[in-house]
Amino acid sequence: MNQKVASFMELVKARNQHEPEFIQAVQEVAETVLDYIAEHDIYNGKNILLRMVEPERAISFRVSWVDDKGEIQVNRGYRIQMNSAIGPYKGGLRFHPSVNMSILKFLAFEQVFKNSLTTLPMGGGKGGSDFDPKGRSDAEIMRFCHNFMAELSRHIGPHTDIPAGDIGVGAREIGYLFGMYKKIKNEFTGVLTGKGLSWGGSLIRPEATGYGAVYFAENMLQRSGTSIAGKSVVISGSGNVAQYAAEKVLQLGGKVITFSDSSGYVYDEEGIDAEKLAFVMDLKNNKRGRISEYADKYASATFFKGEKPWGIACEVALPCATQNELDGDAAETLLSNGCICVAEGANMPSTPEAIHKFHETKILFAPGKASNAGGVATSGLEMSQNSLRISWTREEVDNKLQEIMKNIHDNCVVYGDEDGYINYVKGANIAGFVKVADAMLAQGVV
Numbered sequence: 152m153n154q155k156v157a158s159f160m161e162l163v164k165a166r167n168q169h170e171p172e173f174i175q176a177v178q179e180v181a182e183t184v185l186d187y188i189a190e191h192d193i194y195n196g197k198n199i200l201l202r203m204v205e206p207e208r209a210i211s212f213r214v215s216w217v218d219d220k221g222e223i224q225v226n227r228g229y230r231i232q233m234n235s236a237i238g239p240y241k242g243g244l245r246f247h248p249s250v251n252m253s254i255l256k257f258l259a260f261e262q263v264f265k266n267s268l269t270t271l272p273m274g275g276g277k278g279g280s281d282f283d284p285k286g287r288s289d290a291e292i293m294r295f296c297h298n299f300m301a302e303l304s305r306h307i308g309p310h311t312d313i314p315a316g317d318i319g320v321g322a323r324e325i326g327y328l329f330g331m332y333k334k335i336k337n338e339f340t341g342v343l344t345g346k347g348l349s350w351g352g353s354l355i356r357p358e359a360t361g362y363g364a365v366y367f368a369e370n371m372l373q374r375s376g377t378s379i380a381g382k383s384v385v386i387s388g389s390g391n392v393a394q395y396a397a398e399k400v401l402q403l404g405g406k407v408i409t410f411s412d413s414s415g416y417v418y419d420e421e422g423i424d425a426e427k428l429a430f431v432m433d434l435k436n437n438k439r440g441r442i443s444e445y446a447d448k449y450a451s452a453t454f455f456k457g458e459k460p461w462g463i464a465c466e467v468a469l470p471c472a473t474q475n476e477l478d479g480d481a482a483e484t485l486l487s488n489g490c491i492c493v494a495e496g497a498n499m500p501s502t503p504e505a506i507h508k509f510h511e512t513k514i515l516f517a518p519g520k521a522s523n524a525g526g527v528a529t530s531g532l533e534m535s536q537n538s539l540r541i542s543w544t545r546e547e548v549d550n551k552l553q554e555i556m557k558n559i560h561d562n563c564v565v566y567g568d569e570d571g572y573i574n575y576v577k578g579a580n581i582a583g584f585v586k587v588a589d590a591m592l593a594q595g596v597v
């Protein structure tokens with residue numbers, strides 16, 4: 152770590168003690184952006200990165216609700232409004248017991264860079280709750296969402312802050328959240344994205360994050376003279392991002408061989424084809440079951456309890472579950488088994504040690520803030536459609552998504568070239584930074 156980064160991180164750590172995920176995300180950006188700032192007079196001496204690591208606003212609130220037994224439950228809700236220099240705050244809501252300030256601040260910070268990369272006018276935010284949806288009835292989910300929105304509604308709006316889904320928040324939850332917002336505000340606006348198609352949603356939004364990650368991987372592979380066709384692909388997670396990443400890999404002729412959830416992973420040596428993927432979608436989205444049930448259904452598959460899928464030989468790895476799920480040892484195993492491309496569908500799934508190994512061996516590595524930006528980009532397209540009161544076709548949205556992912560890829564190449572090797576982490580951080588920093592400079596010290 153150079154002296155500039157060390158002094159900067161000392162300040163950040165002093166102010167954000169007990170927030171390891173946030174510090175990790177900031178350090179990665181500091182390591183790539185501080186030198187760039189020093190080399191460019193317009194940014195130097197303005198403390199821009201120091202301003203960017205401080206949320207414009209961090210809201211924490213009580214959510215009390217009544218469970219099916221009539222007992223009163225209390226959870227904590229949050230919204231981090233990180234940066235609004237280039238547009239209203241935009242970013243998902245996560246419902247998971249691990250949610251805390253550190254996790255939401257890291258997600259909100261990454262969101263600022265990601266949203267900037269999409270080229271759409273969106274600032275960065277993130278929110279959620281430590282509420283655990285697992286095992287809760289539909290009625291409990293609805294009551295929780297309604298009570299959560301009863302408070303959140305004071306802080307958001309279609310021109311202020313536009314939340315969406317993330318872990319534990321899908322189409323069902325967005326519906327309940329939207330219903331309560333509409334009731335409280337007495338207005339029908341595009342205050343959330345990921346809405347149902349009949350009430351303002353966009354085609355391709357459910358698919359967009361997974362599809363986008365695969366489009367990004369395909370851009371990297373094609374630049375290296377190859378493609379995903381015929382390659383074995385290991386995917387972690389089995390939620391929204393993992394499912395649609397798998398669908399796109401299949402459409403492009405790749406072979407998906409794993410899925411996982413928090414209980415373990417399944418390996419199907421014959422490959423997870425379209426019919427098996429439909430089983431996973433029904434299992435996860437409707438029955439809300441466990442991925443182990445895949446191995447009960449298909450004899451070609453084995454379930455590995457409590458393990459992650461990185462030991463399975465593959466050429467392409469798509470981590471699509473959660474932060475820090477792929478560590479240095481896992482990276483070494485992937486590399487020794489011949490993996491040549493890692494594209495993150497999740498946010499910050501690779502630890503700094505893993506990223507270091509990918510860079511050291513010069514394989515293709517895409518950080519989530521670039522490769523999973525297709526989700527929020529399509530949310531941006533949903534906002535445009537809402538404002539114009541029109542709906543684009545599936546093909547129109549998919550074409551725009553592909554164009555945006557190619558643009559992000561090419562921008563990373565411009566800023567991340569290190570003597571022919573593309574450091575996509577550096578490329579994404581600098582490209583994302585420049586647009587936000589320019590807007591902050593233009594708007595003065597506010």
Ligand SMILES: NC(=O)C1=CN([C@@H]2O[C@H](COP(=O)(O)OP(=O)(O)OC[C@H]3O[C@@H](n4cnc5c(N)ncnc54)[C@H](OP(=O)(O)O)[C@@H]3O)[C@@H](O)[C@H]2O)C=CC1
Binds near residue numbers: 360388389413
């Ligand atoms: N949805 C979107 O549009 C976007 C999502 N992302 C990121 O993609 C990732 C996945 O999100 P999404 O698919 O939407 O979420 P879902 O809730 O649909 O699925 C999450 C998946 O990850 C698994 N998972 C969650 N936490 C853990 C954990 N601690 N250990 C192991 N597995 C875990 C879940 O397993 P289980 O069911 O057992 O908990 C589930 O399979 C997240 O990092 C999210 O921030 C990024 C950009 C946009």
Ligand SMILES: O=C(O)CCC(=O)C(=O)O
Binds near residue numbers: 242262498526
């Ligand atoms: O679509 C959105 O607004 C948010 C997506 C998101 O949470 C993310 O990109 O991590």
